[in-house]
Amino acid sequence: MKTAFASLAVLPFTLAAVHQIAVGGDNIFAFNPNNIVADVGDVLSFQFNVKNHTATQSSFASPCTKLLGADNLTPVGFNSGFNPVAPGSLDLPVFNVTVNDSKPIWVYCAQKNPFSHCAEKGMVFAANAPTTGNTFQAFLNNALASGNSTNATSTTTTTSATAAWTSPPAPEIVTVTATVTEGDNTYLTTYASWEGSAAPTAAPQPVNHVIVVGGSAGLVFTPSNITASINDTVTFQFESKNHTATQSSFSNPCTELAKTSSTGQVGFDSGFMPVGVNDTNFPSLTITVNDTAPIWGYCRQTNPTSHCGSGMVFSINAVEDSPNNFAAFQGLAIHNFGSSASTTSSGSASSPSSSDSGKKSGAIRASVGSVSVFVGVVAVVFGMML
Numbered sequence: 001m002k003t004a005f006a007s008l009a010v011l012p013f014t015l016a017a018v019h020q021i022a023v024g025g026d027n028i029f030a031f032n033p034n035n036i037v038a039d040v041g042d043v044l045s046f047q048f049n050v051k052n053h054t055a056t057q058s059s060f061a062s063p064c065t066k067l068l069g070a071d072n073l074t075p076v077g078f079n080s081g082f083n084p085v086a087p088g089s090l091d092l093p094v095f096n097v098t099v100n101d102s103k104p105i106w107v108y109c110a111q112k113n114p115f116s117h118c119a120e121k122g123m124v125f126a127a128n129a130p131t132t133g134n135t136f137q138a139f140l141n142n143a144l145a146s147g148n149s150t151n152a153t154s155t156t157t158t159t160s161a162t163a164a165w166t167s168p169p170a171p172e173i174v175t176v177t178a179t180v181t182e183g184d185n186t187y188l189t190t191y192a193s194w195e196g197s198a199a200p201t202a203a204p205q206p207v208n209h210v211i212v213v214g215g216s217a218g219l220v221f222t223p224s225n226i227t228a229s230i231n232d233t234v235t236f237q238f239e240s241k242n243h244t245a246t247q248s249s250f251s252n253p254c255t256e257l258a259k260t261s262s263t264g265q266v267g268f269d270s271g272f273m274p275v276g277v278n279d280t281n282f283p284s285l286t287i288t289v290n291d292t293a294p295i296w297g298y299c300r301q302t303n304p305t306s307h308c309g310s311g312m313v314f315s316i317n318a319v320e321d322s323p324n325n326f327a328a329f330q331g332l333a334i335h336n337f338g339s340s341a342s343t344t345s346s347g348s349a350s351s352p353s354s355s356d357s358g359k360k361s362g363a364i365r366a367s368v369g370s371v372s373v374f375v376g377v378v379a380v381v382f383g384m385m386l
């Protein structure tokens with residue numbers, strides 16, 4: 001029985017760890033982190049933030065309902081029950097669960113008022129999810145699909161139960177030439193963008209968008225997914241711990257753009273911004289949005305775990321109704337660099353430079369570490385007066 005350890009590549013001598021998992025928060029419908037590897041004997045310590053959430057065990061096939069026993073009637077999994085937390089409360093309830101074996105543990109928030117946190121927001125969590133087949137991403141997809149008509153659930157659960165992660169395609173880069181009017185001036189601009197990108201628009205007055213890095217929300221950028229006009233600025237405000245705001249690319253969410261770009265594009269990087277617990281003067285980094293091409297980024301901190309791998313990523317001007325939207329980017333970050341990365345490298349070189357040379361036709365499913373590298377070309381030519 002103890003051989004089950006081998007599949008997780010865990011040394012039997014490891015001390016039991018306590019995994020802190022933040023549940024919800026103001027306008028946050030997520031477990032953070034939401035996909036972890038835990039050893040037998042470890043403790044999953046769910047900490048409930050404001051609002052009224054649960055940590056309830058479910059199954060891979062039915063993410064948003066309680067885990068049932070063999071009779072298909074009796075709930076057999078753990079369930080924290082509802083944990084209402086008033087705004088501003090410092091007394092955050094904790095629900096501990098011990099990991100008893102190496103099987104995957106699937107969890108959701110059972111709050112349905114005024115909407116289902118699980119089916120509509122994908123508020124789910126997994127410990128020891130397989131990295132192929134019944135992956136965390138497939139579980140999350142199942143949860144979101146269950147928000148569709150109950151008519152569809154039987155088909156979606158059976159198909160997605162065996163569906164492996166499919167890497168979204170790298171964006172198609174197109175060159176766009178367009179005129180932009182600002183005040184009395186008209187400019188001809190040429191830039192590299194992505195199919196489906198919004199037309200370039202200059203805000204009448206450039207706006208500054210603030211993205212909070214860390215802070216009470218935990219390992220997240222808040223908001224993590226914004227749209228900004230040309231010449232707008234974005235200020236990353238570092239409010240806790242020791243994070244970075246670092247530009248990456250869609251295909252390599254957790255690698256500095258400088259390391260994957262073959263055009264010499266460097267991208268911005270705030271460097272580590274340590275913030276003391278009582279600091280009120282927060283350090284910040286401000287960048288300027290020069291075109292409508294999506295900007296992707298992440299937090300570089302890997303101590304003690306990869307923040308990017310737990311989904312601490314952001315996007316600016318991601319094209320929501322394309323395969324390359326923010327959710328796909330975050331999914332890729334978690335999938336490729338999440339808790340699985342350190343324990344289950346199946347011998348494949350995972351250095352960022354190991355790009356696939358040439359497309360293999362018919363290779364639809366990408367395995368871990370074989371994401372093709374795309375080149376983020378951003379060229380902006382402003383000032384050509386008409």
Ligand SMILES: *[C@@H]1O[C@H](CO)[C@@H](O)[C@H](O)[C@H]1NC(C)=O
Nearest residue numbers: 052053082083084111112113
């Ligand atoms: C928490 O949510 C549950 C389920 O919606 C509800 O029954 C309960 O009254 C809520 N508690 C508070 C304090 O809002």
Ligand SMILES: *[C@@H]1O[C@H](CO)[C@@H](O)[C@H](O)[C@H]1NC(C)=O
Nearest residue numbers: 018043045093094095096097
């Ligand atoms: C949860 O587990 C942690 C670590 O063992 C412990 O410090 C804490 O008191 C526990 N909390 C509850 C409510 O059991």
Ligand SMILES: *[C@@H]1O[C@H](CO)[C@@H](O)[C@H](O)[C@H]1NC(C)=O
Nearest residue numbers: 077078097098099100101105
């Ligand atoms: C592990 O066993 C304890 C004691 O039976 C139980 O309370 C807990 O829910 C179990 N953990 C899981 C993940 O099922």
Ligand SMILES: *[C@@H]1O[C@H](CO)[C@@H](O)[C@H](O)[C@H]1NC(C)=O
Nearest residue numbers: 119120143144145146147148
């Ligand atoms: C319903 O299913 C479609 C695809 O079948 C999916 O795109 C959509 O996000 C789902 N909606 C919800 C609320 O889960």
Ligand SMILES: *[C@@H]1O[C@H](CO)[C@@H](O)[C@H](O)[C@H]1NC(C)=O
Nearest residue numbers: 146147148149150151152153
């Ligand atoms: C689901 O089934 C109900 C009743 O059969 C039907 O009214 C509804 O339109 C169906 N929904 C979808 C999305 O097919």
Ligand SMILES: *[C@@H]1O[C@H](CO)[C@@H](O)[C@H](O)[C@H]1NC(C)=O
Nearest residue numbers: 180182187202203230231382
């Ligand atoms: C953006 O700002 C620069 C510098 O102020 C200005 O020269 C340029 O015309 C602006 N471009 C647009 C499209 O607003």
Ligand SMILES: *[C@@H]1O[C@H](CO)[C@@H](O)[C@H](O)[C@H]1NC(C)=O
Nearest residue numbers: 242243272273274301302303
């Ligand atoms: C911040 O994190 C980096 C990378 O882990 C580390 O090198 C640095 O010492 C940390 N700084 C502080 C003040 O903790």
Ligand SMILES: *[C@@H]1O[C@H](CO)[C@@H](O)[C@H](O)[C@H]1NC(C)=O
Nearest residue numbers: 241274275276277278279280
């Ligand atoms: C932060 O402030 C609290 C309350 O004033 C104090 O008890 C604590 O020691 C301070 N912590 C640090 C690291 O300065």
Ligand SMILES: *[C@@H]1O[C@H](CO)[C@@H](O)[C@H](O)[C@H]1NC(C)=O
Nearest residue numbers: 267268287288289290295378
């Ligand atoms: C926008 O252009 C300026 C000046 O060339 C550059 O410093 C900045 O990094 C660019 N912003 C982005 C997001 O690339």
Ligand SMILES: *[C@@H]1O[C@H](CO)[C@@H](O)[C@H](O)[C@H]1NC(C)=O
Nearest residue numbers: 225226227320325326327328
């Ligand atoms: C990203 O932002 C768009 C536009 O605000 C929104 O529709 C979408 O739901 C967001 N996606 C995620 C995953 O937060």
